[in-house]
Amino acid sequence: MSLPLLVTLILLLSSLTYWLGCRRAFMLARQSLSGKLHSRPYYYGVLAGLWCGLPSLAVVVVWHLAAEPLLIRMAMDGVAAAKGISSPDQANLLVNDLRNLVAGTMMAHKVDPLIQAAADQYLGMRRISDLALATVALSTALAGACLLLKRIRPTLRARNQVERVIKVVLTLCSTLAVFITIGIVLSVLLESIRFFQQVSPTDFLFGFKWSPQMAIRADQTGSSGSFGAIPVLVGTFLISGIAMVIAVPLGLMSAIYLSEYAGARFRAAVKPLLEILAGVPTVVYGFFAALVVAPAIKDLGAMVGLPVASESALAAGLVMGIMIIPFVSSLSDDVINAVPQSLRDGSYGLGATKSETIKLVILPAALPGIVGSILLAVSRAIGETMIVVMAAGMAANLTFNPFKAATTVTVQIVTLLVGDQEFDSPKTLAAFALGLLLFIVTLALNVIALYVVRKYREEYE
């Protein structure tokens, strides 16, 4: 019996059990003379369904995890002995052959008869195993269902048991994200450690030259690559800085206008329009930056006699700033709106003007939320890739001049991982080191911002 069919059967069975459990509980509730049911009737149904479905699904999962390697080992035992293979690497190769053969991705005429025999044996055993699994799983389901349906009586504390299961499910859901984050960090960290075994961390952190070229053959002349991350970091901060210089004042002021001055109709119309800016794909921003903004800046520079490169950090930063305006404006607007009207009244009641009220009462009260929105915008800016690739170029210049080409950490990661890769070369591994660096930098920014917010927070009820 195939796996999907088996799982469907189990689910059907547990739905049936749920229905039976509910019916029995309702019956009990109606005829019960000795006091009421402990829980609502449908809890008994849910509990019965859980008893039917959970153990048998667990059996299916465990069986599948355990049976596959066991079956392969049993099938390969004879082959390895016959071929006289001792090293695990070679054994693994044979196992792969077997897997391919079973999956039907291997040409039949090239097959070693020994392997063919092993595959046949494996398939035969798997058929038996599947059948056994189906029997065991379905009988577990039936047994669970019967056990609980028989136990349904007014004193059974069904709600407490169901809620315990639900609590476990909720806990699993909430910790899933944490585990995934840990997994991501670990994968980046492990690759970075391999990189730092070949390139010293001080060279990486404090080197002024970024040129990740490696000689492919030993006799090849040319560079051995230099992995100084400073120019890339400087580029990132330069472009993000330009973006923030655009986005924070514009966003904050539009938030203040929208929440404090604009009429309800205007606000209802403009706010969604502003939010559209965040919905435009970054590629579109990218070519807008490359085809419209960068040439315009270049022409403007030529007019006043400034040498501006056709791909400039300024163009990328400007467009990126426009992109993240809605992050600042929309969130800040919500936060400012959440400041209670009583605080405004209190300020007006003391004879404060509107601007004094906004500057001295509302903005300080909304500060944590505003900083939060700015943080979100910063992390968006630092992580942005497409606009920079298209508008600011890829040259890792160590420059603070916004009129020159610049590059960012994310862009370098992309260029390092595009095309052919060799995972034992520092060139490819450098991407992971850059990723780790970026992660640490954004984490540090977050921590600092949280500290600042906590220090200057003005809490209202």
Next chain:
Amino acid sequence: MTMILDVALGMAEVAAVKRSGADMAVVAEVRKVDRDQRQTVGLPFVEAPRMICREVNVYYGDKHAIKNVSIDVGKNEVLAMIGPSGCGKSTFLRCLNRMNDTVAGCRVTGDILLDDLNIYDRKVDVVPLRARVGMVFQKPNPFPKSIFDNVAYGPKIHGLAASRAELQDIVESSLQKAGLWDEVSDRLDQPGTGLSGGQQQRLCIARAIAVRPEVILMDEPCSALDPIATATVEDLITELKAQYTIVIVTHNMQQAARVSQRTAYFHLGDLVEVGSTDRIFTNPRHQLTEDYITGRFG
């Protein structure tokens, strides 16, 4: 041709004028009847008033919330405004420093004078007006700042203190007048929101008197407080009377009886009766007033 048209138009005009004239007569009559019924009983006017209100009407959109109210507020008196919920007493209170300006769709007609200044005159700016007529709200609303900054807020924006030392003096004397100094003098840098409800309300009163207003409006200042904090605030009101004119809205008739010299009873937007507090509570003249203070409704 054109002549005929002219004549026709002229006749139509005359008819229109006649019609509107008739309507106006009807309207005037209705108003007269209304006034007769809505005559305020008692003594709404005093000898030396601080504020004079004449024929004040307030509309929220189409809703006529305050109907033709005329009353004086005497110097250094506590005037209590009582009445059932929705009777317009808070709305009327908020007219006295034009806080209703912040409410969308609110329209005020009539005259309200603070000394000789018509506060609804187009030339009057609300900002200095509100500095002269301070306000304490129903729910304590300290700013999310330190206790010191809460009290210093008003003096700072109005430039009442030339130096830091002067500002400190103002803060200290305001807190002392509000009876809060002894409780908070050692923690002026702590947030005002960390105080208890009663302390917060006294902080708001301190904040209001730091601006040196002439009139203080209080909108149910004790409704969110426990009995002990209420007693403290009531004592404070009695003390403040010496220097300020106070108008207090309250749901609590005993409170009105305890703190005020004059009481005004509002009912559905009408000012029904005004008189000395003793007289209102012992010998109400209007049936509605009597029904309310004897607890027949409210």
